[in-house]
Amino acid sequence: MWSPHARTVVQARSCLAALADGASTPETSSAYEQVLIALDWIHGDDVPALQTDDLTYERSILFEGAFCAIAGLLPHGVSELQVELLLAMLGSAHDREFG
Amino acid sequence: MYGETGALLRSELTALLRQHRIQLALGGAGPKTPATATAADRAAYGVTIRRYRESVLAWCRAALDAARPLAFSNLPEPRPTNPFASAPHEGTPLMELHRALSLARRASSYPVADLSLLTTPHPNGVVEHWRHAARAAALAEHDFSGPDDVGRLSTAQAQALLGDVAAVVQALVVLDQRYASTPGWERVAGSERLGWTALACALDAGLGQPDYTIDQRGWRPRTKLLLGAPKPGVVGVLQAE
Numbered sequence: 001m002w003s004p005h006a007r008t009v010v011q012a013r014s015c016l017a018a019l020a021d022g023a024s025t026p027e028t029s030s031a032y033e034q035v036l037i038a039l040d041w042i043h044g045d046d047v048p049a050l051q052t053d054d055l056t057y058e059r060s061i062l063f064e065g066a067f068c069a070i071a072g073l074l075p076h077g078v079s080e081l082q083v084e085l086l087l088a089m090l091g092s093a094h095d096r097e098f099g
Numbered sequence: 100m101y102g103e104t105g106a107l108l109r110s111e112l113t114a115l116l117r118q119h120r121i122q123l124a125l126g127g128a129g130p131k132t133p134a135t136a137t138a139a140d141r142a143a144y145g146v147t148i149r150r151y152r153e154s155v156l157a158w159c160r161a162a163l164d165a166a167r168p169l170a171f172s173n174l175p176e177p178r179p180t181n182p183f184a185s186a187p188h189e190g191t192p193l194m195e196l197h198r199a200l201s202l203a204r205r206a207s208s209y210p211v212a213d214l215s216l217l218t219t220p221h222p223n224g225v226v227e228h229w230r231h232a233a234r235a236a237a238l239a240e241h242d243f244s245g246p247d248d249v250g251r252l253s254t255a256q257a258q259a260l261l262g263d264v265a266a267v268v269q270a271l272v273v274l275d276q277r278y279a280s281t282p283g284w285e286r287v288a289g290s291e292r293l294g295w296t297a298l299a300c301a302l303d304a305g306l307g308q309p310d311y312t313i314d315q316r317g318w319r320p321r322t323k324l325l326l327g328a329p330k331p332g333v334v335g336v337l338q339a340e
Contacts, residue, residue, distance in 0.1 A: 038298060041305045081109045081266055084116035088273040 001046045005076035012039055012069035014050045015062045016090075022059065023097065031093035035086060039070070042082055063094055102314025104239035105263055108155070111232035112270040115225070121278055124225045136223075142282040144226050149285060150212040151226075151233035153204070155271060156287075157211050158236035160200050162264045165243035167193060169257035192299035193261065196268070199293045206288030212237075242316065255310030262309055265301035268293060 001009075013036065020032035040047050056062065070086045123129045125144050126136025136144070212233045221227045243252075243260075252260070272294040275287045287293060325338040 034298065037302065041298075041302050044305060079109070080113045081116070081270065084113050085266065085269050085273065088116055088277075092273070092276065 001043075001048075002076070005073075006048045008069050008072045008076060009039070009043060010048050010051050012066055012073070013047070014052055014055055015066035015069065017050055018052065018055050018057075019059065019062050019066065019093070022057070022062075028093065028097045031089070031096050035066075035070075035089045035093060038082075038086055038089060042078055042086075059097075063090075066090060100314065101239065101242045101260075101316050104235050104242060105314070107235035108158075108232055108239060108267065109263075111228050111235060112267065112274075115228050115232070115274055116270060118225060118228075119277075121225065122280055125223060125281065138282045144223055145278070145281040145284050146209070147212075147216065147221070147226055148229045148278065148281075149207075149209045150216060151229040152271065152275075152287075153207055153209050154211045154217075154233035155236045155267065156200065156204055156207075158239050159264050159268055159271075160197075160204060161240050162243055162260055163193070163197050163200060165252065166257040166260045166264070167197065169252055169254045192296060192303045196265070196293075196296040196300045199289055199296045200268070202289050203287050203293060208285065251316060252313065253310060255308055256313040256316065258304045258307045259309035259311050259313045261304040262301055265297040265304065268297035269301075272297070 016032055016036040016039065020029045020036065023029035023032060067087065067090060070083060070090065073086075074080065074083055118124055120129070122141070123132070125141045126134060127141060128134035212230075217230065217234050217237055221230055272287065272290050275290050278284055279286060325334070329335055330338050
């Protein structure tokens with residue numbers, strides 16, 4: 001995995017983990033975790049660690065960060081269908097949280 | 100070949116997943132645009148889309164049937180798997196996905212798309228994408244339909260096929276949720292369970308080493324003799340062979 005790809009995965013994973021961690025209901029948390037599981041599955045054993053030092057607590061910014069990072073996986077060899085599925089799952093989790 | 104039909108199916112589903120505001124795309128009224136199709140028209144589009152969806156679900160089921168004898172679970176088990184037992188996959192994600200797919204197919208009140216539906220272009224862009232996806236699914240069915248084809252897949256190839264089926268099922272579940280406001284729309288039975296079992300199946304398949312040479316498998320047209328006068332260039336070389 002190249003460095004730009006690793007940075008994108010780190011951003012996506014960190015934002016998703018923070019969203020799941022700070023969710024108000026178990027169902028919402030589970031929905032964000034589902035996206036995280038699917039993201040980890042795509043990368044197999046090449047999953048970099050989380051980077052939570054400079055993360056904000058603002059959920060809309062975390063969501064934007066996760067969305068942009070997942071959309072940014074396209075140039076790094078992740079298939080378009082997988083990216084669209086991840087974005088759809090993220091959107092579903094967002095709808096579950098904000099209605 | 101599976102590589103061609105699978106790629107076509109995935110690209111059409113990707114195009115469908117990129118479309119949001121489905122009612123607007125089907126001709127419904129938007130905040131600033133008038134409706135171009137009545138509710139009855141959109142309901143008719145919905146019926147057509149559901150028949151195309153059944154074709155894709157039928158492919159998923161057929162592909163799962165082809166992969167089932169060969170795709171052993173990668174999850175650790177309390178006791179060793181006996182490949183000679185009558186049901187070695189009982190309780191695995193694969194069996195759960197198979198069960199959920201069977202339930203979805205049984206509960207549906209619509210048949211798969213027939214030849215006229217598959218071959219007639221549709222004026223609406225969304226329905227047209229569904230038609231192409233259903234065509235790809237119909238073409239892909241004979242990649243694994245023969246009894247010999249099952250034997251030709253290796254376990255690693257079956258794992259790759261399982262991963263693809265799981266991705267297609269997940270896409271169908273997402274789209275089903277997105278199309279729910281279409282007039283007269285009928286949801287896939289047990290769609291939540293279908294989504295979770297597909298994810299579990301993908302995770303299980305991902306634990307192994309899927310073999311993507313499966314793209315070379317499947318049906319391909321018979322080779323024919325190049326008759327007639329000797330042809331120039333590369334075609335001439337092929338003709339000589």
